[in-house]
Each structure stands twice: as C-alpha cells, then as structure tokens.
Amino acid sequence: MPWYKKLHWQIVLGLVFGVIFGVVTTVTGYGWFTDDWVTPFGTIFINLLKLIAVPLILASLITGVASLSDLKKLSRIGGKTVGLYLATTAFAIVIGLLVVNILQPGKTVPPEMAAQLQETYQDDASAKEEAAAAASQRGPLQPLVDMVPENVIGAAGNNRNMLQVVFFAIFAGIGLLMLPKEGAAPLLAFFSSLNDLIIKLVEIIMLGAPIGVFALIAGTITSIAQDDLGPRFWGRSSACFPRWGIIVLPSSSDSSSTRR
Numbered sequence: 001m002p003w004y005k006k007l008h009w010q011i012v013l014g015l016v017f018g019v020i021f022g023v024v025t026t027v028t029g030y031g032w033f034t035d036d037w038v039t040p041f042g043t044i045f046i047n048l049l050k051l052i053a054v055p056l057i058l059a060s061l062i063t064g065v066a067s068l069s070d071l072k073k074l075s076r077i078g079g080k081t082v083g084l085y086l087a088t089t090a091f092a093i094v095i096g097l098l099v100v101n102i103l104q105p106g107k108t109v110p111p112e113m114a115a116q117l118q119e120t121y122q123d124d125a126s127a128k129e130e131a132a133a134a135a136s137q138r139g140p141l142q143p144l145v146d147m148v149p150e151n152v153i154g155a156a157g158n159n160r161n162m163l164q165v166v167f168f169a170i171f172a173g174i175g176l177l178m179l180p181k182e183g184a185a186p187l188l189a190f191f192s193s194l195n196d197l198i199i200k201l202v203e204i205i206m207l208g209a210p211i212g213v214f215a216l217i218a219g220t221i222t223s224i225a226q227d228d229l230g231p232r233f234w235g236r237s238s239a240c241f242p243r244w245g246i247i248v249l250p251s252s253s254d255s256s257s258t259r260r
Contacts, residue, residue: 007206014210015217022221031222039219045212048205052198054156058169059195065173066188074174 003009025034068074106114149155149164156165176184 007209010210011213014212014214018214018217019221021214022218022225025218026222026225031225034218034222038215039222040215042212042215042217042219045205045208045215048208050159052201052205053159053162054165055194056198056202057162057165058156059191059198061166061169062173062176062191063188063195065170066176066184066191068177071174071177074170 004013021038022034025031065074147163147167149161149168152165152168155161155168176187
C-alpha cells in the first residue's frame with residue numbers, strides 16, 4: 001500500500017494542510033470562510049468521537065471482563081492499566097512543562113495584549129481557583145465516592161463522568177462472570193455484538209479523521225489569530241499545537257492497530 005493511502009499519514013497531511021489553509025485564509029482576510037464552511041466539519045468529527053465514547057467503553061469493558069476465566073486476571077490487568085495511566089499522565093505533564101519553558105509563549109505577547117488577555121480570562125481563573133480550593137477541603141476518600149455513580153444513565157449522559165461509566169462496566173462484567181454460563185450467555189452475546197458494531201463505527205469515523213483534523217487545525221488558527229498573525233497568535237499557538245500533536249498521532253496509530 002502506498003504511504004499516502006495509510007490513515008496515519010493522511011491525518012498528518014490533514015494537519016499540515018490545515019495549518020497552511022488557516023494561515024492563508026487569515027492573511028487574506030477570509031477567516032470568516034473557515035469559520036462558516038470549514039470549522040463545522042471539525043466539530044462534527046469531535047461530536048462523532050464523543051458519540052461512541054460511552055457505548056465503546058461499556059461494550060468493550062463488559063465483554064472483556066466477562067470473558068475472563070478468573071478474577072485474578074482482572075486484578076493483574078487492572079494493575080497494568082493503572083500503571084500505564086500514571087506513566088502516560090506523567091509523560092504528558094513533562095511534555096507540557098518542556099514546551100512552556102522552552103518556547104515561553106508569554107514573552108512574545110505585548111504588555112497591552114497581556115493585560116487584555118488577563119482581563120478576558122479573569123473569570124475563568126477565579127472559577128478554577130475556587131474549584132481548587134473546594135477540592136483541597138474534601139476528604140481523602142472523596143475520589144472513591146465520586147467514582148461510584150448514583151445513576152448510571154445520568155453518568156452515561158455526561159462525558160465528564162466517564163470514570164463512573166468505567167466503574168459500572170467493570171462491576172457489570174464481574175457480575176456476569178459470576179453468573180452461570182447459560183444465564184450470562186444472552187447478555188454476553190448482546191454486548192459482544194455491540195462491541196463489534198462500535199469497533200466498525202470507529203473505523204468509519206476514522207476514515208474522516210484527515211478532514212476532521214484539517215478543519216479543526218484551520219479553525220483553531222483563525223479563531224486564535226482573528227485576521228492578525230501577530231505576537232498573540234504565535235504566543236498562543238505555541239501552547240495549542242503541541243496538544244494537537246499529542247492527540248492526533250496516538251489516535252492515528254490506534255486506528256491502524258484497530259484495522260489490523
């Protein structure tokens with residue numbers, strides 16, 4: 001297969017062309033065209049990814065846990081999962097600190113622009129400070145309390161409560177594992193079919209990933225620059241684009257492994 005037909009290279013090309021298109025439309029004063037006719041495709045792509053998040057987690061975790069022959073295997077898999085989560089989190093923090101300290105985007109912003117940005121985001125900063133203060137007053141076991149949902153339907157309706165969905169999926173999988181095989185078979189067959197369906201939907205959505213990434217990058221540039229590729233754009237984009245690199249490249253490799 002030629003390299004340009006591979007999905008991960010198509011996503012990279014979408015990223016590059018999105019940067020070029022966003023810069024050109026901003027310089028020529030056609031940022032409005034990007035906002036009206038290009039950015040919506042990126043929003044649709046993100047919405048599609050959010051759409052399948054909950055059913056993907058439910059189907060894959062319930063099927064995976066219920067297919068184990070021994071709960072001891074679940075504990076080993078859980079330990080590896082937590083370790084991988086902590087490692088990737090630490091890696092992301094290191095990348096963020098390196099980018100900020102090396103590029104130092106704040107130094108490129110003029111004083112009057114810095115004052116304007118501080119005034120614009122004052123309310124957001126205050127809200128985050130209040131949230132951090134409230135979190136510091138919670139008990140040490142509050143994260144465990146937050147992990148258990150009061151209503152699984154309500155938790156599934158909010159992507160921010162994904163950890164509660166994960167808890168329910170693992171809990172339901174353990175319950176199916178403890179049921180007699182003849183009693184658990186109908187539900188296992190249902191979730192197995194649902195899992196296959198969601199994987200196929202993921203493959204279909206990822207076919208549009210190059211266009212989605214192109215639209216998201218182009219829209220990000222025009223929204224940041226606002227018809228001005230000055231210090232504010234380069235200062236803010238130096239903090240934004242590394243995030244896209246972290247999001248896009250792993251997603252492309254995941255889609256390739258899914259196809260295999």
